């Protein structure tokens with residue numbers, strides 16, 4: 343049974359269904375954009391990881407992170423997005439980047455990229471403490 347069949351069975355009006363479908367199409371587009379933007383971000387951080395490894399710089403830079411969090415919280419407030427959520431999301435992404443940096447530091451010659459890696463998938467939700 344398709345989604346629309348299910349809704350029809352439950353008596354949902356066609357106009358409601360059309361509105362739901364329209365909104366879901368936009369959500370799918372936004373989710374695709376998020377994936378593409380994250381892929382580009384990880385391409386950049388991969389380069390940062392290589393640079394840091396080559397020059398023996400530490401994987402994490404807490405001072406930089408503090409500036410990013412302050413900036414993102416401000417942007418979130420302006421955009422009417424929960425700043426705490428924005429902070430959790432950034433921390434989640436950065437924790438993954440730092441894992442990649444640490445891996446590059448011990449395996450600098452790896453051709454593996456963060457975006458195609460499947461064995462190092464984060465398993466902690468946004469907001470969980472950094473391991």
Ligand SMILES: O=C(O)C(=O)C[C@]1(C(=O)O)C=C[C@@H](O)C=C1
Nearest residue numbers: 387390402403404406407436439
């Ligand atoms: O800017 C850096 O130094 C990075 O390594 C990138 C990045 C990030 O993902 O934005 C990741 C780890 C650092 O702690 C700070 C920022």
